Amino acid sequence: MATEVHSLQELRRSASLATKVFVQRDYSDGTTCQFQTKFPPELESRIERQLFEETVKTLNGFYAEAEKIGGSSYLEGCLACATAYFIFLCMETHYEKVLKKISKYIQEQNEKIYAPRGLLLTDPLERGMRVIEISIYEDRCSSGSSSSGSSSSSSGGGGGGAGGR
Amino acid sequence: MTPGGGSGPMKDCEYSQISTHSSSSPMESPHKKKKSAPKRKWEVFPGRNKFFCNGRIMMARQTGVFYLTLVLILVTSGLFFAFDCPYLSEKITPAIPAIGGILFFFVMGTLLRTSFSDPGVLPRATPDEAADLERQIDIANGSSSGGYRPPPRTKEVIINGQTVKLKYCFTCKIFRPPRASHCSLCDNCVERFDHHCPWVGNCVGKRNYRFFYMFILSLSFLTVFIFAFVITHVILRSQQTGFLNALKDSPASVLEAVVCFFSVWSIVGLSGFHTYLISSNQTTNEDIKGSWSNKRGKENYNPYSYGNIFTNCCAALCGPLSPSLIDRRGFIQPDTAQLAGPSNGITMYGATQSQSNMAAATPLLQSEPSITSEELPLPGKTSISGPCATLTLGQPTPPSSMPNLTSDTGLTDMIPLKEEHEGHQFLTPEEAPSPPGMLPSGSPITHSHTMHVLSLASQDSLHEDSVRGLVKLSSV
Numbered sequence: 001m002a003t004e005v006h007s008l009q010e011l012r013r014s015a016s017l018a019t020k021v022f023v024q025r026d027y028s029d030g031t032t033c034q035f036q037t038k039f040p041p042e043l044e045s046r047i048e049r050q051l052f053e054e055t056v057k058t059l060n061g062f063y064a065e066a067e068k069i070g071g072s073s074y075l076e077g078c079l080a081c082a083t084a085y086f087i088f089l090c091m092e093t094h095y096e097k098v099l100k101k102i103s104k105y106i107q108e109q110n111e112k113i114y115a116p117r118g119l120l121l122t123d124p125l126e127r128g129m130r131v132i133e134i135s136i137y138e139d140r141c142s143s144g145s146s147s148s149g150s151s152s153s154s155s156g157g158g159g160g161g162a163g164g165r
Numbered sequence: 166m167t168p169g170g171g172s173g174p175m176k177d178c179e180y181s182q183i184s185t186h187s188s189s190s191p192m193e194s195p196h197k198k199k200k201s202a203p204k205r206k207w208e209v210f211p212g213r214n215k216f217f218c219n220g221r222i223m224m225a226r227q228t229g230v231f232y233l234t235l236v237l238i239l240v241t242s243g244l245f246f247a248f249d250c251p252y253l254s255e256k257i258t259p260a261i262p263a264i265g266g267i268l269f270f271f272v273m274g275t276l277l278r279t280s281f282s283d284p285g286v287l288p289r290a291t292p293d294e295a296a297d298l299e300r301q302i303d304i305a306n307g308s309s310s311g312g313y314r315p316p317p318r319t320k321e322v323i324i325n326g327q328t329v330k331l332k333y334c335f336t337c338k339i340f341r342p343p344r345a346s347h348c349s350l351c352d353n354c355v356e357r358f359d360h361h362c363p364w365v366g367n368c369v370g371k372r373n374y375r376f377f378y379m380f381i382l383s384l385s386f387l388t389v390f391i392f393a394f395v396i397t398h399v400i401l402r403s404q405q406t407g408f409l410n411a412l413k414d415s416p417a418s419v420l421e422a423v424v425c426f427f428s429v430w431s432i433v434g435l436s437g438f439h440t441y442l443i444s445s446n447q448t449t450n451e452d453i454k455g456s457w458s459n460k461r462g463k464e465n466y467n468p469y470s471y472g473n474i475f476t477n478c479c480a481a482l483c484g485p486l487s488p489s490l491i492d493r494r495g496f497i498q499p500d501t502a503q504l505a506g507p508s509n510g511i512t513m514y515g516a517t518q519s520q521s522n523m524a525a526a527t528p529l530l531q532s533e534p535s536i537t538s539e540e541l542p543l544p545g546k547t548s549i550s551g552p553c554a555t556l557t558l559g560q561p562t563p564p565s566s567m568p569n570l571t572s573d574t575g576l577t578d579m580i581p582l583k584e585e586h587e588g589h590q591f592l593t594p595e596e597a598p599s600p601p602g603m604l605p606s607g608s609p610i611t612h613s614h615t616m617h618v619l620s621l622a623s624q625d626s627l628h629e630d631s632v633r634g635l636v637k638l639s640s641v
Contacts, residue, residue, distance in 0.1 A: 020293050027322045027331070030469055031343055031357065069476075069484050077375075077483025084274030085376060088486075095485045128288040128490045130339060 016138050023056065023132040033063040035124070035132055046136065047117050055109055055121070056132065059102065066098035099125060207493040211289055212353040220493040222281040224366045225351050231280055231366030238276070238384070241424050242269045245391050248417040249398045256401055261394060268387040275380035276365065283489040284370030285356035287337060287345060295338040302333075325468035344469070346450055360449040369449075372489065375482045378439050385433045392425035443481045444474040 021043060026036045037056045039049050076094060080087050106123050114121055114134075122133040207220035215224050224231070242265075250262040290298070302318055318333035320340055331340045334347050337354045341347070346358035348368050357371035369377045395418045402411035412419060442452060446469050451457060457467035471477050 020297070022294055022297050025342065027324060027329075027343055030324050067485055067487070069480050073485050074479055074483045076485075077479075080486075081375075081379060081482070084271045084379075085278050086274060093486050093488075095487055099488060125488070125490070126492075127291065127294065128339075130287070130290070130342075131294060133294070 018136045018138040021134045021136065023134065025130060032067050033124075033129055034060045040134075042136065043119070043134065046119060047114070051113055055113070058105065059124075059132070062098055062102045062105065066095045066102075203496045205493070206491070206495050206497055209497065210491065210493070212286065213351050214286075214353070216493065223283050223493060224280055225361070225363075225368065227350070227363065228366040230363040234276070234364045234366075237424060237428075238269075238272060238387075241391065241421050242387070244417040244421050245395070248415050249395055249421070252402070252415075253394055253398055257397075265387075265390060265394075268383060268390060271383045272380065272387050275376050275383060278376040279362075279369070279373050279380050280365045280367050282367075282373045282376065283491060283493070284368040285358075285372040285487070286351075286368075286370075286489075286491050287339065287342075287354040287356060288491050289336075290338040298333075298338070298340070327466065327468035329468065344448060344451070357448060358450055372487060375486075378436075378443065378482065381432060381436045381439060385429070385436045388425050388428050388432055391421060392429060395421045395425065444477050446470040446477040446481065 019042060021040045023035050023038075023040065026034045028034075035056050037053050037060075039052055043052060073094060103123055103125070106121050110121050118137045120135040120137070122135070124130070124132050127133055205220050207216040207223075210216070213226045215226055215228065216222065217224070245265065246262060246269075250265065253261045318340075320331040320333075322329050322331055322343065324343060329343050331343065333339070334341050334354050336347060336352065339354065341354055342356060344357045345354050347354045348358065348361050350361050351368055353368070355368050355370035357374065359369040359374055359377075361368045362377070365377065365380070367373070398415065399408075399411050399418055399422075402414060405411075406414065439449075442449065445467065447457060447467060451467075455461060457465060459465060471480060
């Protein structure tokens, strides 16, 4: 049997979106943007706990860096104030720069870790910084949930497994 | 047993690394040729806002008072520069119009920034998010038995040792972050909501608070400056030609003096008040409610304050500026995948998913039109929004600071409407926005109950306290 190679786009078309898991915000530190590192039970069988926690901790670190109140942010703020905030028309703020870094990081994580496991992270910026949305895909080529699916997967999977190496 | 069975069926298929750009970037949408031009998100924004310049400018719906503010500032400053400055620059120093010019430039810059920028609007929840939240709330409450609405939804968080209650917003279908509040005039949840200011024609929230503060501060300086120099001008002239002749020679000065005199008290007072708020890191909303005042209890303190005035001021004025979360100029992306899982009994949300094929990573706003357009046909809705809107319109104080007012006075208007609404719901479950296909089979009765309950809950423009009041009535 030919190797089944699925691109992420084909995955979305041929795979059915089984469910979405939402990692909520952690407000215990105030209004700063931090996400809960609690491991969602739905991901139990999909991804290692450590990988997930590392992703969330790195994201939390990025957001903390973006919102950090310190020398450089004061400088930026004072400069902006002095120019009646017209400088924002030409300059990118520190926060925006960090957001670009975050988006690259999420993309990289998706490509390396999450997509091979049939998961997809959505940038929290697209969800109003409220949640990290993790979409869980069920691939239609192998089993879904029922027993009939598992029997087909044992035959298809065997072939795929052999051809896949 | 499959060879790679340990980690599930996923490992049997290889996945090539395709750019995941398509999931999060709006760049792809121009390639997907639709029959009509791709719409930008501001065109389908669910809140009551006005947008200009293809989404670059965002204001509240009522902008009349903003134009008045503009006219007052422009006319007064214009008259000052035209009539008083020539005399003063000659007699005293040309630095006067120069400084006046700088102040005027600063005032206009900050005013326009405050009025045109996004105050920190929180986008509404996607249907999937809302369904997930509903499910968690139901689990927390026991089970939704239907029949009567579960108690008001709040979550408690401990921030810096202080217990803060997070309220659930029925319009936006999210738990509001701390310090956020729902503006009933703009129909949006705004982060760090201060107040809705009709003078600037926008809400004042996290993203534009510093612009607002710089505006009122610089306007106080400008007003005092103009007032002082107009008086100087008149005095100097009257030394030469007598008081009445001086007034006849420059009638504009009289107008300016009158405008400035009346403005000075309110503007300088407001600047002082906001200086106090900034130094104690409170919002107008919190101050009016007395959330952190000592009167509530000795244990009550402001968990957001940094402890000293200097840090509080710096954080509010020079802290990092967070980006706009609503992405007004982004393109609406077409959907790619549909959530095919069983709806978890929350038929309302399940319905909207089927209506508009929701996707994993599509921006939430595409769902909004279907939600709002579906809810509009409900008869009682638009008339119910009437009394609330008239109650809160034209008030510069934050709407959420008077929950009791709206719920008390609004209730009497709403009772007859509610009954007709209720009757409608029970008679015609088909008309409600949920096609039969999406419903979990075998529970039509609970369906109509939950729908009734959820429809009551989702009347967008009602303040949530009023909704709670309605429910108390219905359960009696």
